[in-house]
Amino acid sequence: MTELLKSTDYVDVYRLSRDKKVISGSVRLADMKRLAEMALNPDEVFDYKITGMTGKLGWPGAVVAIGGMVQVPCNRCNKPVDVKIERNVIFRFAKNEEEADAIPIEEDDDTEVIVGSEKLNIMNWLEEEIILSIPLVPAHDYACLAGTKTETAEEEIEKPNPFAKLKGMTGLRKG
Ligand SMILES: [Zn+2]
Incomplete structure (x- = not known):
């Protein structure tokens, strides 16, 4: 049996990184404030593993692995959609907001x-990561509402003539 994470559990991220500590266990959706409201399966348990590490340039960091399944309402039919989450993310700890803002974000860098x-709340940290992994507009990957009136209406929307716009642009370029 793995121990369930408590809402008061915290970690000193600098020690975690320096000592290459490993924290692992489970966290219940119902125990996380925002997910408890979003999830249709609040009794579901996610597994997590946090491994302290040091980055290329010596910065403190950790690898977070988190996995589980959260059910949210479909944006089209409102029935439950299973969202499977398997995340492996490297976190870099900045000293403060200013340092965090100054670190450049590279596109191919995850x-x-x-x-x-020194007292980072683990549950809030993991909850944020789970929420970020849920699609903004969750929907079934099949046409759960195919053939309804809404779809027909969309097809009937008149498309503007693309050539009308092009004509005007050619004139501008030459002038
Ligand atoms: Zn649906």
């Missing part, structure tokens, strides 16, 4: 920057 703390 490192996330957060402001570190």
Whole structure:
């Protein structure tokens, strides 16, 4: 049996990084404030593993692995959609907001920057990561509402003539 994370559990991220500590266990959706409201399966448990590390240039960091399934209402039919989440994210801990803002974000880099703390609340941290992994507009990957009036209406919307716009632009370029 893995121990369930408590809402008061925290970690000193600098020690975690320096000592390459590993924290693992489970967290219940119902225990996380925002997810408890969003999830249709609040009894579901997510597994997590946090491994302290040091980045290329010596910055403090950690790898967070989190996995589980959260059910949210479909944006079209309102029935439950299963959202499977398997995340492996590298976090870099900045000293403060200013340092966090100053760290450049590279597009091919999946490192996330957060402001570190000697008392970082683990549950809030994991909850944020789970919420970010849920699609903004969750919907079934099949046409759950196919053939309804809404879709027909969309097809009937008149498309503007693309050539009308092009004509005007040619004139501008030459002038
Ligand atoms: Zn649906």
